[in-house]
Amino acid sequence: MMTRSRLFCLLTALGSAFMILFIIVYWDNVGTANFNLHTSFSKSLPPQSVEGRPTVAPTAENNVASDVDEFLDSFLNFGTTVGELQGTKTGKLPIRGSSSFEENVRGYDWSTKGKLEEAILEQEIIQQERKLNLRKFCENSSFVFPTKERSFDDIPNRELDHLIVDDRHGVIYCYVPKVACTNWKRVMIVLSESLLDRKGVPYQDPLQIPREDVHNSSSHLTFNKFWRRYGKFSRHMMKIKLKKYTKFLFVRDPFVRLISAFRSKFELENEDFYRSFAAPILKQYFNQTNVPTNVVDAFSSGTKLSFSQFIQYLLDEKTEEQKPFNEHWRQIYRLCHPCQIDYDFVGKLETLDEDAALLLRQLNIDSLFQFPPSYKNKTASSWEEDWFSKIPLSWRQKLYKLYEADFVLFGYNKPDNLL
Template structure:
């Protein structure tokens, strides 16, 4: 018995060392696994997840992809899908009739444009993982049940004409020519998304085409100023809320606004006063949707848009969307046929007129406010900056 106890005592130190060794190994493994889980969770939380559910394709059009071309590489392809998966008709079948079908060529070219725009948005979202997504603006989204479209209506980007088109698609009007401005914006019959929880449910639907149209951020500010702010406060048809905003701007930024010479009946907000208002940090949270940052209204880092249109290229973009939906008989109503290097000529002239003499300081302050709109939607500051 004594001998057995002696042998046990000899082995005990070895067993203790072995036990400590295995405990140390287990502790290292546990720490490594925990760290990996934390990093994975932090990474997935930091980068906004794009909705991966995709609708059954409603268009046969797919651009041919040359893997040697960096501009149309696999990185351009949405949601990890290759183009033959995104569009059910094979690329080879599409290419076989490409040379003889102008519509076919047009759709393939425009599909590549869309892929590039969406890649630009995804890249910007990854660079800015903490972009604020204001779901309180869910009412900017319209549900078009008949045509299966989820449309984010950004003010001052051509929304009135798109609403005319959608009223025809939904069967509310026989043609776009019969749709007045009032009908398009007030009596359109569209169902708005009433709250953010319903919006989140809709974004998971795989049967709707998600569409948004944007515009050069500074051109949009000019349009808002000319259409909503710069005119006489009491002009016929002016929304009272814009009259109130105009009065607020003048009283806050104009010297002697409350003096004897101040006449609110003939009020005109100057461009300089408008810029002071836009760059005033105390006013940012109260911006009206007509000049609020586009990314805050249409959630580009949360909504995986199928089609991203631009007002500057509305003719080709509208043709693409309507053909994409197999609605070739419809045409977008536009009186802006002339374009110049990606910026509509009228907008380019207005940009030069309003921004040409602006101080560098004010230009930079204004750009900093709308910087994410420039980056997300691929706009350049030239010829302004």
């Protein structure tokens, strides 16, 4: 016969489980009507100290999201503290800092500063056209590409690692490498206050955040980390935040993005990409047996991967069979799932400054900082013909088919002059 104490424990557990489900269902069903999760910083509120580190003073709006998260975290024991997000056990944010070789080489272009106001209205109209184009082709049954028909629940957790979440402001950003993602990640770090500078306070200027810290996965809360926090409720919590938060991404002409990726990873001395890709490609496809073991020796001896060799590697069916495309040249639709996620804002690198100004205004954070400017030495669309001039026509046609969905979904014209 069950003792009173065991019965009491059972009833308590059942009651707690019911409360969790009640909170989730309530927030899911009526949260939009009652809660405005798109909060903004308040300069009039002084920071308060928590465990020796500064935090933003709580507001009624951002407490709603955080209270639900904290309750689920503590009860389910799937909680991820700030310290765990950063890979520490103390709960304190790490202090970081160093310079970036690539950013020093390319520099920044400040020429557009102060020239954006007149473009805002026009960009709002363009923004609506981009979203309509995206929905049109996602709903067009005659336009088919891999993964298009699957539901959000069908997307494997490992493919959700590009969706960065900021609960403080109700923002979700899907980052696409080679589309200003370094600076947008910097913005997300400033908004979420997920990193401290050397003085022990959250970064306020995106450009002050070192590049290597920006691309450290521990600096961001992404969808694929929700399993740690919410356990079996994680997919449901993703859907809640997708429903209520502002979701945005930035895209780029697919062929120009490929050129940019090649320039960044193979024309500069990048040890990781040399060892992981350049050296194996040269050995496998071009029978170069005496390939240098490191990138410095390779560049000194003139051993470099050519653009045509890179394209041949992409077109080989065995490439995808052995390992999915690296994120720097993986198709955008595979990174951000635009037919499964209804994005509120679709920016383009070709109009980065105008789009960034508009988005910051729509998020109510344009008074906090200016979006970092573009690189001076940025890969341009006009370079396409020169870069593809030595690529066989049949290869170009196959390459277009490989990236066709990105061209169509995001409104880029088919490059007929190359095809």
